[in-house]
Structure formats: C-alpha cells, structure tokens
Amino acid sequence: MFEIRSRAGRIVLQIVATALVVPYLFPLIVMVKGALAGEGVGNFRAVLGVPGFARFFVNSVIIAAAVIVLVYAVTMMAAFGFAKLHIRFREVYFWLLLACLTLPEVVLLAPLFATDTKLGLYDTYWAVILPLAALQVPFAVLLTRNFINSLPDELFEAARVDGANSFRGFRYLVIPLTRPIAAAVLIFTLVAAWNDYLMPLVFLQSPSLQTITLVPQFFVGEFSNDQTKILASAVITAIPEIVAYLSLQRLFERGLSAGAIK
Known part of the structure; x- marks a missing residue:
C-alpha cells in the first residue's frame, strides 16, 4: 500500500480524489x-401509491435473491475448479466462459x-432469473478465481493429508475464506438483477409479476411525461x-481489491 507522508502530497491526493468523485x-x-x-x-407518495407497488417490490426481491443464490453457487464451484483442481483443458473452458462477456443482453432476446x-x-x-444469472456468472468467476488463486496451496494439501476430499476442502476452506469476494459478487449481482429493465419488460407480461424498474411506465403516457415522479421512483x-x-462495504472493498490481483 502506497503512503504519502507530506502534507502537500495529501492535499493534492485529496483534490484529485474529489475531482474523480x-x-x-x-x-x-x-x-x-x-x-x-x-x-x-408528494412525488414519493405518488410513486408509493402506484397500484401494486408493494407487489412490484416483492417481485424484484424474489428475482434478485434467486439470481444471487444461483450466481453464488455456480461461481464458487466454477472458480474453485478453475483455480485449484486439475481439470483437462481447464484454461480452454475458462476462456470460453470469459468469451460470454462479449455478448450484450439485447442480442440474446430473440x-x-x-x-x-x-x-x-x-x-x-x-424467464428472467436464469438469463440474468447466466449473464453475471462469467465476470463473477473471473473475480473469484483470482481470489481463490491467492489462497495458499498448502492449505489444500494439508486438508488432503488429513483425509479431506475436494468437496470437504471446498466446504471448509473455500467457503469461509472467500467471504470478501462473495460480498463483491453479491453487490455486483444485486445491482445487475435489481436494475435490469429489459428482461422484465420483455418476458414478464402479467402485472402481478412485473418488477419495480417498470414503475416509471405509470408516469409516461401519450399526453404525459412526469419526470419528477420518474426521478422519485429511481431514488x-x-x-x-x-x-x-x-x-457490506468493508468486505466488498477487500474482495474487489484482492480479486483484481492474481
């Protein structure tokens, strides 16, 4: 970690950090x-008074929670396999997975x-949960694999000496030690799943299934466009x-910095 000792240096760093923010x-x-x-x-009251707002909120919670669970489970197992297990053509599979990062969401709609x-x-x-989870897995695996790579191999070798198989090593070593990167994955996945507008718009037609990101539609019509209430719904x-x-700020920052270093 770099440290700036001089007062002038700290002032310059503060100015630069403020300008970036x-x-x-x-x-x-x-x-x-x-x-x-x-x-x-009153704008916020109008948004909260939208018919079915509570149901929209619950739908978003259900979808986001399901996406987070799926992404976490798949990411941790895949990252552990890519980082610590001896799998034939492991790097080929890893780069094929990363190739999925190049696929924009709109191309997959048809x-x-x-x-x-x-x-x-x-x-x-x-119809929304599975595609959203699939779109988040490649980047999550990229971060998590680098984090697990930083874990000492001696830990896993000692576990094998004690008779632990790969599953027990994953359960008792990987899961507890990857809490920081898990927090980063959780935040990224939550933001992506919670804010997604296109998937719910296309694949959820029943009003009882629609999400909170579709609430602004109630304030946009042929003869109306109330931007104040749209902004209130965004807030x-x-x-x-x-x-x-x-x-999860502390864990998120630790996991993100560690996951960026191989």
Missing part, C-alpha cells in the same frame, strides 16, 4: 433534486424468447442497493 456524484444530486421538484415529497416459449417459461420468474429503487453496499 464529482462526475459520479453530480448525476445523483440532480436525480434527488429533480425528485423533490414540483410537489416535493433466442431467449424462443427458448422460453418452447419450454413454457415465458411470463414466469424463471426509491436505488435505496435497497445503497443499504446493501453500506452493509
């Missing part, structure tokens, strides 16, 4: 200011629509993500 902070300030314009707090219709998944939670939508990040 401002471009990201400015849109948030504009969003909150716009949400309080016009009717003020094949996903045909697949969901044929399998009877259209207009169900799974409300962001609150769970902010709470989750603040709750």
